[in-house]
Amino acid sequence: MQNPLSRIHPRLNRLKFGFRLAIAVLIGALAAGGCGYHVAGHAAQLPSEWKAIAVPAFTNDTTRDRIEQRFTQAVIREFITRTKYHVVQDTQSADAVLHGEVVSIETSPVLFEATTGQVTTMLVTVHVKVQLIDNKTLKPVYQNDDMVFRNEYQISSDVKSFFEEQDPALDRMSRDLASHLVSDVLENF
Secondary structure, X not given: OOOHHHHHHHHHHHHHHHHHHHHHHHHHHHHHHOOOOOOOOOOOOOOOOOOEEEOOOOEEOOOOOOHHHHHHHXXXXXXXXXXXXXXXXXXXXXXXXXEEEEEEEEEEEEEEOOOOOOEXXXXXXXXXXXXXXXXXXXXXXXXXXXXXXXXXXXXOOOHHHHHHHHHHHHHHHHHHHHHHHHHHHHHOO
16 A cells, blocks of 8 residues: 555645745845836936926927927926926026927727717827937937827717816826826936
């Protein structure tokens, strides 16, 4: 008769090996954490001597009225809430200047109401040019000539509600774009 422990013993050895492998992977991951890797969206790594960033009004190459104002305000708000830098209007007194240009904004239907065929969700695509210039060297510290931002937004089929929802939807889109933009700027350092 065979000892029941002899059948368990090989399985136990495999479990021990698996446990040791998991511990080694965990230790390796923790060690890599100290080697310059970081979680996105944490502390800003812009030059430490910078105190102020200017964000002049974005330029608008689209037919959408005042979209550049919404984007500029949202980017300013995002810099204020996520960084220690003062956002100033005067470009000469700033350590860096963030220039932005709204190149295009497009919408396309994504979802339709099954019974009526009316559009219920739109995909909004925005193309923006952005450049962060160091005021001392006058060289770009960050540049993206085609930052593409896409997001889906639900719309109401009721005409009155649609026009009431348009401004809040643009505000949400501006905040989303600003969050992505500031993350890109901060994470490139």
